[in-house]
Amino acid sequence: KxxxxxxxxxxxxxxxxxxxxxxxFTDSAIYNLQWFRQDPGKGLxxxxxxxxxxxxxxxxxxNASLDKxxxxxxxxxxASQPGDSATYLCAVYVGGATNKLIFGTGTLLAVQx
Amino acid sequence: SAVISQKPSRDICQxxxxxxxxxxxxxxxxxxxxxxQQPGQSLTLIATxxxxxxxxxxxxxxxxxxxxxxxxxxxxxxxxxxxxxxxSSIYLCSVSxxxxxxxxxxxxxxxxx
Numbered sequence: 001k002x003x004x005x006x007x008x009x010x011x012x013x014x015x016x017x018x019x020x021x022x023x024x025f026t027d028s029a030i031y032n033l034q035w036f037r038q039d040p041g042k043g044l045x046x047x048x049x050x051x052x053x054x055x056x057x058x059x060x061x062x063n064a065s066l067d068k069x070x071x072x073x074x075x076x077x078x079a080s081q082p083g084d085s086a087t088y089l090c091a092v093y094v095g096g097a098t099n100k101l102i103f104g105t106g107t108l109l110a111v112q113x
Numbered sequence: 114s115a116v117i118s119q120k121p122s123r124d125i126c127q128x129x130x131x132x133x134x135x136x137x138x139x140x141x142x143x144x145x146x147x148x149x150q151q152p153g154q155s156l157t158l159i160a161t162x163x164x165x166x167x168x169x170x171x172x173x174x175x176x177x178x179x180x181x182x183x184x185x186x187x188x189x190x191x192x193x194x195x196x197x198x199x200x201s202s203i204y205l206c207s208v209s210x211x212x213x214x215x216x217x218x219x220x221x222x223x224x225x226x
Contacts, residue, residue, distance in 0.1 A: 032213045043205055044156075044217040046114070051212070089155065093213050100146075100171070101215055103155045 002027045002094050004104035012110040013080055021075040021107045023090035028068045030092040034101070035064050035075050038087045047088075048075070080111045115139060115208050117218035125224045126196055133192045134221045136206030141186035144209035147179070150220070151202045159204075162189040196225045 003026045013019050023033070032051045036044040048057045048064040050073070056065040063076040073090055091103045116139040126132050136145070145162040160168040160181055168181035183189045193200050206218040 034213075034215060036217075041203070041220075041222060043117075043119075043219040044207075046214060046216055049212065049214045091156075091215070093215075100158050100161075103157075105155050 002030075002092065002102050004090060004092055004102050006088075006090060006104040006107050008107060009105065010108040010110075012112060014112050015080060015082060017080050017111075018076070018078050019080055019109075021077070021088050021090075021109070023073040023075070023104050025071045025073075025092050025102075025104075027094070028071055029094070030068065031095045032093045033064075033066055033073050034091050034093070035062075035073075036089045036091065038089060038106070040086075044089065077109075080109075082111045082113045085109055085111050115142065115210060115216040117206055117208060117216060119206055119218035119221050121221055122219060123222040123224075125226065127226055128197055130196055131192055131194045132196065132223060133190050134204055134206075134223075136189045136191070136218055138187045138208055142208040142210070143186070145183060145189050146207045146209070146215075147181060147189070147191045148205040148207060148217075149202045150205060156205065159191070162191075193223065196223075198225045201225045 007022045034049045035047040050057050050066040061078040066073045087106045087108050089106045091101045118137045120135045147159040148156045150156050158171050159174045160170040162183040164183045180192045203220040205220045
């Protein structure tokens with residue numbers, strides 16, 4: 001059974017700092033991995049999608065990496081800003097009989113001005 | 114990306130009543146999903162909404178409690194029936210695009226008294 005874990009559960013950093021969020025999954029047989037951002041009481045915003053054949057994706061100050069063999073992904077945020085404060089969720093898409101997206105537990109990020 | 118509109122955005126309901134949540138997408142999509150996010154938790158898939166046929170429910174979710182309609186490729190509804198306080202959650206509609214990227218609506222925050 002696929003399980004997705006995110007560490008740390010919460011993180012507080014001063015503005016301007018570079019930071020890394022971690023996501024681990026137990027079964028390497030995934031189709032893709034997606035990072036989302038969720039603001040309080042809101043829906044999810046897709047940040048980056050990494051296909052299983054890819055190693056990383058970049059969008060602006062965000063860079064996500066994927067290492068399927070070790071079951072790990074990282075989301076790197078450069079030069080953090082208070083507007084980056086949100087919960088970040090990773091999710092893996094498992095095909096076959098499961099055929100669904102399985103979400104991690106999330107990391108609550110607070111960037112202090 | 115996809116623009117997904119959900120109604121209502123929030124509601125407060127009495128125990129024993131039912132509420133129907135609507136999800137409208139700005140373009141035709143093959144895959145539509147309904148998720149639940151209980152307070153402080155990550156997302157759990159309720160069901161896949163299939164156009165023209167019965168929804169596919171995940172373990173722990175049944176059609177009598179969460180009936181779903183999908184009359185066409187741009188619209189779906191989720192009904193939460195005979196509500197109890199334990200049903201208080203954010204309910205989220207999502208769609209999948211080519212490549213497997215998932216997009217979410219803003220969610221419907223339900224409080225059951």
